[in-house]
Amino acid sequence: MKTRKNSNTAMIILYLAPLIILFAAFFLYPLVFNIYTSFMKWKGGGEMSFGGFRNYIKLFEDDSFLLAIKNNVIWALAQGFIQIPLAALVAFILAREPKGWKLLRTVYFLPNVISTVAIAMVWVALYNPQYGAINAVIAALGGRPQNWLGDPATALGSIIMMTVIYIGYFMIIILAAVMNIPKELYEAAEIDGASKMQQEFRITLPMTRGTILTCMTLAMAYGMRHFETTYLMTGGGPAYATNTMGIALYNKMDALRYGEANAAGIILILLGSVVIVLIRRFFGRRDPMADSAQ
Amino acid sequence: MKKQVNFAGAAASILKWFVLIFFLLVALLPFVWLILSSFKTNYELETQPLAMPGHFSFENYANALKTADLARLFLNSIIAATGAVALNLLVTAMAGFVLSRENFKGRDTILTIVTAGVLIPIISFMVPYFMIITKLGLYDNLAALIIVYAAINLPVSLSLITSFMKAIPKELEEAATIDGCSFSQRFTRIILPLSRSGLATAGTFCFIYAWNDFIMAMLFTSSVSSRTIQLGIKFFTSQFITDYTGMFAAIVLSMVPSIAAYIFLHNKIISGLTAGAVKG
Numbered sequence: 048m049k050t051r052k053n054s055n056t057a058m059i060i061l062y063l064a065p066l067i068i069l070f071a072a073f074f075l076y077p078l079v080f081n082i083y084t085s086f087m088k089w090k091g092g093g094e095m096s097f098g099g100f101r102n103y104i105k106l107f108e109d110d111s112f113l114l115a116i117k118n119n120v121i122w123a124l125a126q127g128f129i130q131i132p133l134a135a136l137v138a139f140i141l142a143r144e145p146k147g148w149k150l151l152r153t154v155y156f157l158p159n160v161i162s163t164v165a166i167a168m169v170w171v172a173l174y175n176p177q178y179g180a181i182n183a184v185i186a187a188l189g190g191r192p193q194n195w196l197g198d199p200a201t202a203l204g205s206i207i208m209m210t211v212i213y214i215g216y217f218m219i220i221i222l223a224a225v226m227n228i229p230k231e232l233y234e235a236a237e238i239d240g241a242s243k244m245q246q247e248f249r250i251t252l253p254m255t256r257g258t259i260l261t262c263m264t265l266a267m268a269y270g271m272r273h274f275e276t277t278y279l280m281t282g283g284g285p286a287y288a289t290n291t292m293g294i295a296l297y298n299k300m301d302a303l304r305y306g307e308a309n310a311a312g313i314i315l316i317l318l319g320s321v322v323i324v325l326i327r328r329f330f331g332r333r334d335p336m337a338d339s340a341q
Numbered sequence: 342m343k344k345q346v347n348f349a350g351a352a353a354s355i356l357k358w359f360v361l362i363f364f365l366l367v368a369l370l371p372f373v374w375l376i377l378s379s380f381k382t383n384y385e386l387e388t389q390p391l392a393m394p395g396h397f398s399f400e401n402y403a404n405a406l407k408t409a410d411l412a413r414l415f416l417n418s419i420i421a422a423t424g425a426v427a428l429n430l431l432v433t434a435m436a437g438f439v440l441s442r443e444n445f446k447g448r449d450t451i452l453t454i455v456t457a458g459v460l461i462p463i464i465s466f467m468v469p470y471f472m473i474i475t476k477l478g479l480y481d482n483l484a485a486l487i488i489v490y491a492a493i494n495l496p497v498s499l500s501l502i503t504s505f506m507k508a509i510p511k512e513l514e515e516a517a518t519i520d521g522c523s524f525s526q527r528f529t530r531i532i533l534p535l536s537r538s539g540l541a542t543a544g545t546f547c548f549i550y551a552w553n554d555f556i557m558a559m560l561f562t563s564s565v566s567s568r569t570i571q572l573g574i575k576f577f578t579s580q581f582i583t584d585y586t587g588m589f590a591a592i593v594l595s596m597v598p599s600i601a602a603y604i605f606l607h608n609k610i611i612s613g614l615t616a617g618a619v620k621g
Contacts, residue, residue, distance in 0.1 A: 058524045059439050066436035066455065066495065073492035074458050077469035084468070137364060140357050151361055153607045154368055160603045160610070162553040164571045165596050168578055168588070169371050172378075178585060180374045183390040212367055216614075223615035243353070272462035275555055279575070293464040297556075305468050312465030319462050 078316075085310035091303030102310035106295075112311070115283075115290040116318065118203060122291070123270030123322055125207045127263045134214040135259055138221035139247055152222065155215035167279035170209045171196065196281050199288035206277055206289060217262045224258035225251055260330050264323055271319040292318075372596075379589035386586055401590035408580055408587075410565065411594060414573035421483050421558075421569055422551035425490035426544045432491065433498040434540060438528045440499075441506035442514065452503060458496035467560060474561050485561040486569070490551040498543035505539025506532055542613035545606075552599070570595055 088098035106112045137155065141148045158166060173179050174195040182192035195205040228251065236246050274293030277283065283294040292315045299308035378386055379401055380394040405411075440452050470489060479485035513535075514527050522530065533540075558572045568576070574595045578588050603610070 055443060055524055056445070059443055059445055062435040062439040062528075063451070065432040066499070067451070069432055069488075069492050070455050070458065070495055072473065073466070073470070073489070073495075074455075074461065076473075077466040078461070080469045080472075081465065133364075136360060140360060145357065145361070151365060152611065155364055156607070156611060157600070157603060158368055160549060160553075161596055161599050162555070162571045162574075164553075164555050164574050165592050166371075168574065168592050169375050172585065172589070173371055173374065178386045178390045180371075180390050187391070211364075212371075214364065215368070219611055219614050242349075268460070268462075272464060274464050279555070293462070296464060296467060300468055300471075308468050312468070315462050315465045320460060323460065 081309045081312050084306055085313045087306050089306035091305055102307045106310055111287040111290055112295050114287050115292045115295045119271050119291050122273040123267040126266035126270035131263045131266050134217040135221050138218045138225055139251055141222055142225035156219055158212045159216050163275045167276050171280050197285055199286050202281055202288045206280055220262055221258055224255040228254045264326050267322050268319055271322050375589055376593055379593050381586050383586050401587045404587050405591035405594055409577040414570040418570040421486040422548050424487035425551040426547045428491035429494050429498050429547045430540055430544055433502050437502035437506050438532050441503045456496050456500045463493055471560055481563045481567050483567050489557050494547040497546055501543045502539050506536050509535050545610055545613045
C-alpha cells in the first residue's frame with residue numbers, strides 16, 4: 048500500500064491539477080480579489096488607491112442598499128418559511144401515492160427546467176395592468192385591478208408570490224426522503240390505531256426533519272442571493288421597492304464603481320453565511336435526529 | 342364513530358386534492374395562457390385577455406422566426422452548455438477518482454474546500470470574473486461561458502461524483518492492479534465506466550444551469566454571434582415593444598427545446614436530483 052502511494056504521487060498531482068487550477072481561478076482568487084478591492088477606491092479603468100472602509104460606509108449610508116438587504120432578508124424568510132413548508136406539504140401528500148402522483152411530480156418540477164428569462168417574461172405579461180391575465184381574472188370576479196409590478200406597495204410581494212411555481216425542486220428532494228422511510232413504521236402505527244394525520248406528524252415529519260432542514264438552509268441561502276428573476280421583472284424598481292443586493296452590485300459594476308461593487312459582494316457573502324450558520328444553530332441543536340435522518 | 346371517521350377522511354381527501362390541483366394549475370396555467378395568447382392579435386389580447394383566440398393564426402410565429410435568428414441562438418446555447426458539461430465532468434471525474442480511491446495527505450481538505458464553494462453566491466464574483474475573462478481575451482466568445490459554467494459547477498459535481506466513486510468496491514481495482522492495470526487504466530477502464538450514472542447526474546445539473554443562465558451570458562457576450570438563447574429572448578423582447586403577442590410566440594419557441602428534453606429525460610433528471618439528495 049505504502050509503496051503504491053509513493054509511486055503514484057506524480058499521477059495524483061496530475062489528476063488533481065485541473066480541478067485545483069480551475070477552482071483557484073474562479074473561487075479562491077475572486078474571493079481574495081474581492082476582499083482586497085473592497086477596501087480600495089477603484090473606478091473602472093482608473094488607478095486603485097487605499098480607501099479603508101469607505102466603500103462599506105458608502106453602502107450602509109445608501110438607503111437603496113439598506114432596502115436591498117431588507118428585501119433579501121424578506122426573500123430568505125419567504126423561501127424558508129413559505130416555500131419549504133409548501134414543498135413539504137405537497138411531498139407528504141404525494142408520498143402516499145395518490146392517483147397520478149408520478150405525473151404530478153413531473154409537472155410540478157417543470158418550471159425548474161425552463162429558463163428564468165422565459166418564466167420572468169411570462170409573469171411580467173401575467174401581471175401586466177393592460178392585458179395581463181391576473182387583472183382580467185380579478186376583474187371578472189368583481190375585484191379591483193392593480194398595477195402589480197408598477198406599484199411599490201405590491202411589487203415585492205408579487206414577485207415573491209410568483210416563485211411558488213418553483214416548489215417542485217425542494218418537493219422532489221423531500222419526497223425522496225419520505226419514500227426512504229421504512230414502510231413497516233406506518234404498518235405498525237396503523238395496527239396501533241394511529242390516524243393518517245398522526246402518522247404524518249409522528250413518523251414522516253420527525254424522520255424527514257434533517258432533509259427539510261437542509262432544504263430550508265439552501266432555500267434561505269438562495270433567498271439571500273436572489274437576483275435574476277427580480278432583475279428581469281422589475282430591474283429592482285419601482286423606486287427600489289424590489290431592490291436586492293445582487294441588483295445593487297450589478298448596478299455599481301455597470302456604473303464602473305468596482306470598489307463598491309466588490310464591497311457589496313463581500314457583504315452578500317457574509318450575510319449569506321450568517322443565515323446558514325444561524326439556521327443550523329437554531330434548528331440543529333434541539334434535534335438529535337437531524338443528522339441521523341439525513 | 343365510523344361515520345365520523347369517514348367524514349374526516351372525505352374532508353382530508355378534498356383538501357389533499359385541492360392542494361394538488363392548485364399547484365398543478367399554478368405550474369401549468371401561465372403556459373396555457375401564454376400559448377393561447379401567442380395565437381391572438383394584439384387587439385384581441387388587450388380587449389379580451391382571457392378569451393380564446395378568434396382564429397389560430399401562425400403569423401406571430403412566422404414573425405418571431407424572421408425577427409430573431411433562433412437557430413443561431415439555440416446552437417450557441419447548445420455549444421456553451423455541452424462544452425461546459427464536458428469540461429466540468431472531465432475535471433471532476435479525474436479529481437474525484439483520486440480523491441475517492443487514493444490515500445494521501447490533504448485529501449479531505451481539498452474535498453472540503455472545493456465542496457464549500459456551493460456556499461458562495463456567485464453573483465458576488467461578477468467583477469473578478471469579468472476581469473479574468475477580459476484578461477484571457479475571451480470576452481464575447483463562447484469559450485468564456487464554457488469555462489465559467491464548468492467552474493461554477495465544480496463544487497456540486499465534485500461532491501456528487503466523489504461520493505458516487507467512493508461506493509465502488511475496492512476489490513475490483515485491486516484485482517485489476519494485480520492483472521497489470523496502470524493508474525490511468527484503473528481510471529479509464531474501471532472507475533469511469535462504473536460511475537456512469539453519477540456522471541450523468543452531475544452532467545444534468547451542469548447542463549440545466551448552463552442552459553438557463555442569463556447573467557453570465559449578459560456579462561461576457563455582446564454580439565449576436567455569441568449570444569445564447571436566454572440572452573436572445575431578453576433582447577428580442579425589446580424588439581417587440583408593442584407587439585406583445587409576437588413576443589409571446591418568440592418565448593414559446595424558446596421554451597420548446599427545454600420542454601421537449603424534459604419530456605424525454607424527466608425520469609433521469611428527477612432520479613438524479615434525488616440521488617444527489619440522499620446524503621442531504
